Amino acid sequence: MNATLPRFFWSEYRKRxxxxxxxxxxxFWGTLSVLLLMAFGQGMSTQFHVAFSGLGETLIMVYGGxxxxxxxxxxxxxxxxxxxxxxxxLKERIPEILRxxxxxxxxxxxxxxxxxxxxxxxxxxxxxGLMRTQVPQLGGRFLNADDEAKGRKVAFxxxxxxxxxxxxxxxxxxxxxxxxxxFTVVGxxxxxxxxxxxxxxxxxxxxxxxxxxxxLDNRRRINQIHIQPxxxxxSKLIEARIRTLLGxxxxxxxxxxxxxxxxxxxxxxxxxxxxFKGIEIFLAIIGVLTLLIGAVGVTNLMxxxxxxxxxxxxxxxxxxxxxxxIVQQFFLETMFVFAKGTFWGLVTAFNVVSLIRLVPINYxxxxxxxxxxxxxxxxRIFVAYMIVLGVxxxxxxxxxxxxxxxxxxxxxxxxx
Amino acid sequence: xxxxxxxxxVYRAGSQSLEALRGISLRIGAGEFVSIMGPSGSGxxxxxxxxxxxxxxxxxxxxxxxDAVAGLTFDQLAAVRNRKIGFVFQNFNLLPxxxxxxxxxxxxxxxxxGGRRRRERVTELLNAVGLYDWREHRPSELSGGQQQRIALxxxxxxxxxxxxxxxxxxxxxxxxxxxxxxxxxxxWKEGRTIVMVTHNDHIAACSGxxxxxFDGQVVQ
Numbered sequence: 312m313n314a315t316l317p318r319f320f321w322s323e324y325r326k327r328x329x330x331x332x333x334x335x336x337x338x339f340w341g342t343l344s345v346l347l348l349m350a351f352g353q354g355m356s357t358q359f360h361v362a363f364s365g366l367g368e369t370l371i372m373v374y375g376g377x378x379x380x381x382x383x384x385x386x387x388x389x390x391x392x393x394x395x396x397x398x399x400x401l402k403e404r405i406p407e408i409l410r411x412x413x414x415x416x417x418x419x420x421x422x423x424x425x426x427x428x429x430x431x432x433x434x435x436x437x438x439x440g441l442m443r444t445q446v447p448q449l450g451g452r453f454l455n456a457d458d459e460a461k462g463r464k465v466a467f468x469x470x471x472x473x474x475x476x477x478x479x480x481x482x483x484x485x486x487x488x489x490x491x492x493x494f495t496v497v498g499x500x501x502x503x504x505x506x507x508x509x510x511x512x513x514x515x516x517x518x519x520x521x522x523x524x525x526x527l528d529n530r531r532r533i534n535q536i537h538i539q540p541x542x543x544x545x546s547k548l549i550e551a552r553i554r555t556l557l558g559x560x561x562x563x564x565x566x567x568x569x570x571x572x573x574x575x576x577x578x579x580x581x582x583x584x585x586x587f588k589g590i591e592i593f594l595a596i597i598g599v600l601t602l603l604i605g606a607v608g609v610t611n612l613m614x615x616x617x618x619x620x621x622x623x624x625x626x627x628x629x630x631x632x633x634x635x636x637i638v639q640q641f642f643l644e645t646m647f648v649f650a651k652g653t654f655w656g657l658v659t660a661f662n663v664v665s666l667i668r669l670v671p672i673n674y675x676x677x678x679x680x681x682x683x684x685x686x687x688x689x690x691r692i693f694v695a696y697m698i699v700l701g702v703x704x705x706x707x708x709x710x711x712x713x714x715x716x717x718x719x720x721x722x723x724x725x726x727x
Numbered sequence: 728x729x730x731x732x733x734x735x736x737v738y739r740a741g742s743q744s745l746e747a748l749r750g751i752s753l754r755i756g757a758g759e760f761v762s763i764m765g766p767s768g769s770g771x772x773x774x775x776x777x778x779x780x781x782x783x784x785x786x787x788x789x790x791x792x793x794d795a796v797a798g799l800t801f802d803q804l805a806a807v808r809n810r811k812i813g814f815v816f817q818n819f820n821l822l823p824x825x826x827x828x829x830x831x832x833x834x835x836x837x838x839x840x841g842g843r844r845r846r847e848r849v850t851e852l853l854n855a856v857g858l859y860d861w862r863e864h865r866p867s868e869l870s871g872g873q874q875q876r877i878a879l880x881x882x883x884x885x886x887x888x889x890x891x892x893x894x895x896x897x898x899x900x901x902x903x904x905x906x907x908x909x910x911x912x913x914x915w916k917e918g919r920t921i922v923m924v925t926h927n928d929h930i931a932a933c934s935g936x937x938x939x940x941f942d943g944q945v946v947q
Contacts, residue, residue, distance in 0.1 A: 316836065319836050322829070323824070323825070326824040326825070327824060622820070623822055623823075625820075626820045626821075626822060627822075627833070627837070628805065629779075629781060629808060629814055629820070630808065630809065630814065630833060630834045630837065630881065630882075631805050631806065631808045631809020631810070631834055631837045631838065631885075632805060632809075632837045633802045633805050633806070633837070634801060634802055634805075635802075636837060720781050721776055721781050721782055724781075724816070724820060
């Protein structure tokens with residue numbers, strides 16, 4: 312292509328750009344719709360992951376149960392309980408465990424600031440905070456090993472507990488009283504979305520160091536043990552080893568499915584993510600089909616444009632334009648219109664996504680809006696979109712261009 | 728030099744065929760001004776299209792400056808049209824969205840000529856046809872006569888030795904027609920070969936030779 316032709320093409324395009332505006336708009340609208348569709352799909356998937364992580368990341372929870380099999384002469388139907396010493400017992404024997412923490416809880420009266428409320432109060436250790444995404448608000452912290460070692464009477468409370476007791480005031484450093492024992496608040500839970508829970512959302516809970524909690528609850532057994540594996544792939548192995556080890560210690564059959572129960576969030580999460588991945592793929596397929604329809608539309612419009620320009624093509628061929636000049640001109644015009652429509656579609660989609668993300672989520676009544684109001688505009692989506700659309704537009708641009716270039720100049724000149 | 732030997736053109740549509748030219752042989756020497764006349768359907772336009780390399784004959788030989796046109800590719804024919812032949816059409820065939828200047832410039836763009844050469848040549852041609860002041864106007868803003876003068880300037884852009892004019896005055900009033908004929912006559916006198924299709928005996932009288940066609944054959 313000689314250097315003057317692109318300038319000539321540009322000059323011709325500028326004169327005809329109003330006529331190309333329909334194609335530009337089609338590409339703009341297609342880009343906007345598909346990018347939004349994919350952004351919402353990925354956003355829902357991401358939010359599901361975030362909501363699921365609200366309970367904790369890669370977490371296995373172990374609960375006691377009741378034997379359903381006879382074992383070494385012992386009858387079935389015996390209760391199996393978990394005890395604080397089981398935590399060290401398991402940690403020492405299962406190297407695949409990264410973190411482990413006991414948890415006991417009871418529904419108790421909590422008072423402060425002249426107010427009294429009833430909430431679930433938990434006793435646990437510092438590792439619990441890391442496993443159960445207990446992220447403190449600025450200026451506070453979760454329970455730590457020193458609290459446990461030094462027998463401190465401190466508490467970490469959910470944001471709703473803080474709001475109920477202290478209103479909008481900073482709760483850190485304030486005192487709460489549980490069963491006439493005062494505890495100093497060291498941290499308030501940061502707001503989070505949480506779709507999996509036991510005893511209600513973490514926002515409504517009060518957490519104490521395990522030994523401090525034992526002063527409020529004289530049961531020896533604990534409610535559950537939280538475990539985080541070093542590797543997600545080891546979760547089923549850890550479950551099996553716990554059954555074996557506790558079975559030997561507490562004398563029940565390791566094959567007894569009811570002696571212990573597990574809540575394996577890793578396995579649950581895989582299922583949940585598979586569903587949302589499915590939705591994401593479904594939306595992507597709809598997106599690709601939409602693009603295909605769009606590409607057919609662009610091809611039709613390009614054919615119509617080529618038809619409308621039949622005479623012009625005939626004149627150009629008659630005065631010496633080579634075929635490649637006609638192809639280049641049509642093709643470059645298509646590519647330019649593509650770039651223009653796509654660019655504005657992209658900018659609009661980005662802004663729409665950014666604006667929607669500004670809408671606050673109501674953490675108190677975590678509902679459908681938490682999934683819909685956090686679309687994600689990722690580079691992955693954009694690159695995938697550009698590749699698919701690029702191929703489609705290339706195909707929809709090249710065929711009308713080739714057809715135009717193969718026009719018979721005499722017939723084209725006669726065209727009215 | 729245009730040499731045609733036994734040129735036949737047959738159009739086929741399904742089982743039907745129409746013989747538009749039947750064994751035409753003729754020679755048009757360099758610098759000649761030839762008019763082709765004949766009734767509608769006599770094959771005038773078909774002959775012009777073949778001479779202008781817009782179409783190829785079904786049979787026969789066409790030598791342009793001693794080179795055989797048969798066997799040239801589409802793009803080679805385009806190059807011949809671009810450099811050796813200038814076209815003037817009855818209905819002008821200017822690009823409607825382009826200015827007078829841009830229309831005249833177009834054949835040079837397709838030939839890859841540089842900006843400065845193009846500017847000089849377009850200026851020269853627009854002055855020659857008396858429309859330099861109208862250079863920024865689009866065809867719809869020009870009269871028929873002015874449009875045909877622009878078309879003539881475009882035909883001369885690459886300084887082709889041959890000019891083909893298909894009813895160049897057919898859509899013009901008599902005064903504009905006379906102006907165009909005056910320009911064509913001047914170009915002939917400058918040494919250019921001119922082949923013109925016309926129905927008009929008075930216009931044909933300006934040329935040096937008249938070829939009459941009837942039913943696809945030369946009758947005179």
